[in-house]
Amino acid sequence: MTPQNLLVLPLSTPKLSIGCPILDGCLGGGIPCNSITELVGESGSGKTQVCLQLTVRAQLPPSHGGLGGSSLYIHTEFSFPLRRLQQLANHYQASHANLIGLNPLEDIYVHAVHDAQQMVHVLRDIETFMGIGHTRLPVKLIVIDSIAALFGSQYNRTPADLKCRSEMFFKISGKLKALANKFGVAVVLTNQVVDVIGPADGIDGVRLGNLECLHTSARRVSPALGLAWAHCVNSRVFLSRHEESVGVNSPYAHSTSISSQTQRRLHVVFSPHLAPASAQFVITKEGQNLGRSARHQYLHPISLLVNLMMKTRRAIRRSCIETLNDKEDKKWPPFMHLFDHNSPSNISR
Amino acid sequence: MEVGRLPISASQRGKLISAGYTTLASLSSLSPSDLARDLKIRESEALEILKVASHDCRLDQPEKSNGIFTGAQTAWEMLHEEQSFPRITTSCADLDNILGGGINCKEVTEIGGVPGIGKTQLGIQLAVNVQIPVDFGGLGGKAVYIDTEGSFMVERALQIAEASVVDMSHYNELLRKELRTCQVEIQPTDILKNIFYFRICSYTEQIALINHLDKFILEHKDVKIVIIDSVTFHFRQDFEDLALRTRLLGGMALKLMNLANKYNLAVVIFNQVTTKHKEGSFQLSLALGDSWSHCSTNRVILYWNGDERNAHIDKSPSLKSASAPFSVTRKGIRNSASNHKRIKLM
Numbered sequence: 001m002t003p004q005n006l007l008v009l010p011l012s013t014p015k016l017s018i019g020c021p022i023l024d025g026c027l028g029g030g031i032p033c034n035s036i037t038e039l040v041g042e043s044g045s046g047k048t049q050v051c052l053q054l055t056v057r058a059q060l061p062p063s064h065g066g067l068g069g070s071s072l073y074i075h076t077e078f079s080f081p082l083r084r085l086q087q088l089a090n091h092y093q094a095s096h097a098n099l100i101g102l103n104p105l106e107d108i109y110v111h112a113v114h115d116a117q118q119m120v121h122v123l124r125d126i127e128t129f130m131g132i133g134h135t136r137l138p139v140k141l142i143v144i145d146s147i148a149a150l151f152g153s154q155y156n157r158t159p160a161d162l163k164c165r166s167e168m169f170f171k172i173s174g175k176l177k178a179l180a181n182k183f184g185v186a187v188v189l190t191n192q193v194v195d196v197i198g199p200a201d202g203i204d205g206v207r208l209g210n211l212e213c214l215h216t217s218a219r220r221v222s223p224a225l226g227l228a229w230a231h232c233v234n235s236r237v238f239l240s241r242h243e244e245s246v247g248v249n250s251p252y253a254h255s256t257s258i259s260s261q262t263q264r265r266l267h268v269v270f271s272p273h274l275a276p277a278s279a280q281f282v283i284t285k286e287g288q289n290l291g292r293s294a295r296h297q298y299l300h301p302i303s304l305l306v307n308l309m310m311k312t313r314r315a316i317r318r319s320c321i322e323t324l325n326d327k328e329d330k331k332w333p334p335f336m337h338l339f340d341h342n343s344p345s346n347i348s349r
Numbered sequence: 350m351e352v353g354r355l356p357i358s359a360s361q362r363g364k365l366i367s368a369g370y371t372t373l374a375s376l377s378s379l380s381p382s383d384l385a386r387d388l389k390i391r392e393s394e395a396l397e398i399l400k401v402a403s404h405d406c407r408l409d410q411p412e413k414s415n416g417i418f419t420g421a422q423t424a425w426e427m428l429h430e431e432q433s434f435p436r437i438t439t440s441c442a443d444l445d446n447i448l449g450g451g452i453n454c455k456e457v458t459e460i461g462g463v464p465g466i467g468k469t470q471l472g473i474q475l476a477v478n479v480q481i482p483v484d485f486g487g488l489g490g491k492a493v494y495i496d497t498e499g500s501f502m503v504e505r506a507l508q509i510a511e512a513s514v515v516d517m518s519h520y521n522e523l524l525r526k527e528l529r530t531c532q533v534e535i536q537p538t539d540i541l542k543n544i545f546y547f548r549i550c551s552y553t554e555q556i557a558l559i560n561h562l563d564k565f566i567l568e569h570k571d572v573k574i575v576i577i578d579s580v581t582f583h584f585r586q587d588f589e590d591l592a593l594r595t596r597l598l599g600g601m602a603l604k605l606m607n608l609a610n611k612y613n614l615a616v617v618i619f620n621q622v623t624t625k626h627k628e629g630s631f632q633l634s635l636a637l638g639d640s641w642s643h644c645s646t647n648r649v650i651l652y653w654n655g656d657e658r659n660a661h662i663d664k665s666p667s668l669k670s671a672s673a674p675f676s677v678t679r680k681g682i683r684n685s686a687s688n689h690k691r692i693k694l695m
Contacts, residue, residue, distance in 0.1 A: 001547065001557070001558055001561050001565070003493070003545035003546050003547050004546045004547070004548065005542070006503055006506070006541040006542070006544055006546050007538060007541055007542055009503055010503070011503055011504060011507055012503070012504045013502060013503065013504060028504070032502070034499060035499050035500070035502075036499070159626070166585070167585065167586055167587045167588075168587075170582065170583075170585040170586035170587075171586040171587055174550070174551070174582070174583060174586050177498070177499045177550065178550040178551070180499065181499060181548055181550055182550075206463060206633065207463070207653040208463050208464050208465045209464065209465030210465065212655075212656065227463070227464075227622065227623065227624060227633075228585075228623065230463070230464040230465075231464050231581075231582070231585075231621045233464075234498065234499055234500050236464070236465070269465060270464055270465025272469045272470070272500040272501070272502050272505060273502035273504055273505040275679060
């Protein structure tokens with residue numbers, strides 16, 4: 001056994017850029033390879049959106065913030081949000097024509113997994129799959145959306161079952177970390193949140209990381225799967241959302257109405273290489289997550305535009321659905337097509 | 350002149366020589382009161398000189414040990430040896446204080462805490478700090494870093510190393526204004542070069558590496574710290590036979606203790622926390638069970654106290670149970686910021 005020479009390794013781990021300079025700044029350049037990054041958030045906070053964007057961006061060459069690789073997407077709940085991915089892929093195809101393959105969807109391998117035991121088997125298959133290397137581009141990103149759903153129903157809350165469950169956490173995480181290390185891939189997992197009820201001293205009230213407690217939609221939440229799982233990831237990123245009611249007199253809406261504005265925010269909860277940081281972001285049709293940093297209140301010019309238009313979100317939701325059917329596509333400026341209303345995370349609510 | 354080599358003040362040295370004590374042998378049979386009378390100094394001062402002299406004497410003649418069998422030492426000798434050896438600073442003065450000056454060599458220190466509390470940060474900081482040259486009060490050693498979780502980030506290590514180099518040159522300016530020639534020659538990349546980094550992906554690998562360490566350190570005698578971040582990770586996945594797990598862990602701990610003793614190095618083990626059902630409520634405790642808790646010399650628990658990170662000495666044969674705040678900054682582990690504020694206000 002010989003030690004690795006730290007100077008031979010790149011002094012900065014290769015990173016997969018999210019595609020927004022401010023969010024990338026929070027994450028020290030993006031999602032790091034050889035490590036597990038967890039995105040925690042309530043449904044509709046944008047976890048799946050970030051993951052989908054990463055699968056497309058991973059195909060960009062390293063000079064453009066990508067990893068020059070294909071991605072594996074393991075989904076455990078709902079159906080795979082294909083249409084949204086297609087939308088993103090088309091956008092990237094148009095804007096990065098000579099940097100990305102003709103059909104970005106060809107380099108995204110999708111697999112459905114429904115329970116933890118199956119996950120362990122699939123991970124074994126993935127190792128052989130990646131070892132053979134028959135893919136056009138080497139696999140550089142593994143996404144599991146979401147990890148919490150794997151443990152949804154199988155395990156009861158008896159001590160014996162909980163013990164089995166946490167052993168399974170370490171088994172899956174150990175496999176993923178071994179894969180990440182062996183092939184130099186970035187691993188991104190999503191996790192759900194559970195509500196925290198009662199005073200802060202319960203076991204769910206244990207403080208992990210930079211934030212005293214996590215708030216989303218005015219609720220106090222904590223990441224699902226508990227303390228044992230928190231030991232299994234290298235970095236944890238929390239996505240929060242807050243609805244704000246705003247009265248708008250929108251030229252697009254038929255009358256003055258109370259509509260709501262969604263504020264999304266990304267927080268670094270803990271990470272071996274990152275300082276505490278948070279930034280606001282929005283989700284657009286193009287999937288660009290334009291954010292503004294919390295500290296400097298720096299407003300990206302395009303983000304400003306989007307934020308102003310965000311106010312009419314509720315009002316135009318109906319139109320959005322139609323937009324997806326390409327009926328009124330030309331009526332709206334490009335930034336107006338906000339969140340895919342039919343995306344899986346919205347169905348759950 | 351043997352007395353000239355003793356690490357004592359110049360005036361003491363002058364008095365010794367003028368009183369006719371030039372060899373270590375001439376000092377060996379003296380009582381402190383005799384020496385105090387001859388040199389016209391206080392008895393406590395004389396005792397200090399004799400201590401230093403006897404220590405030097407022993408270093409000169411290691412074969413002349415007064416142990417019962419070879420390798421045995423008296424407690425007196427061990428005390429001297431311990432005092433002569435610097436500790437590895439954590440870069441946080443409060444934390445060093447409760448640790449009695451830093452992480453001690455020849456001991457196994459276990460550090461545990463919730464995710465995000467700063468375990469890996471402390472590990473990287475120690476791997477950097479062990480390399481502080483002897484001139485700066487450090488050990489000038491190298492580090493073995495065993496990473497089982499994949500949390501060691503080279504960029505973060507480089508950041509901490511850079512901050513440490515900057516701190517050393519500040520220290521240099523403060524203390525040696527007259528000696529401009531003594532520059533910090535150490536580079537951040539040199540610090541990275543002196544961290545032997547092992548990435549472990551299964552518990553079998555982990556055990557194999559610990560077994561191999563003896564040989565590795567024999568070849569790299571200047572390794573002064575072994576860091577395992579974390580010992581727990583691979584031992585928490587399906588072990589059906591818990592007795593086997595306990596045996597494996599026990600064996601590993603024994604090997605680490607032997608290493609610490611044999612090569613006079615510090616072993617720092619990081620552990621995770623788990624919840625334990627105790628008296629009707631859930632409490633946080635370090636993972637791996639009760640038998641494991643006997644495997645380390647010192648046990649430090651890191652926890653959140655409101656908005657502040659704290660370290661608590663949970664178990665130690667020589668340190669009193671105490672807590673101290675610390676913070677994780679861009680530069681690495683440092684004193685807690687709120688502490689600074691309090692001082693400023695006062």
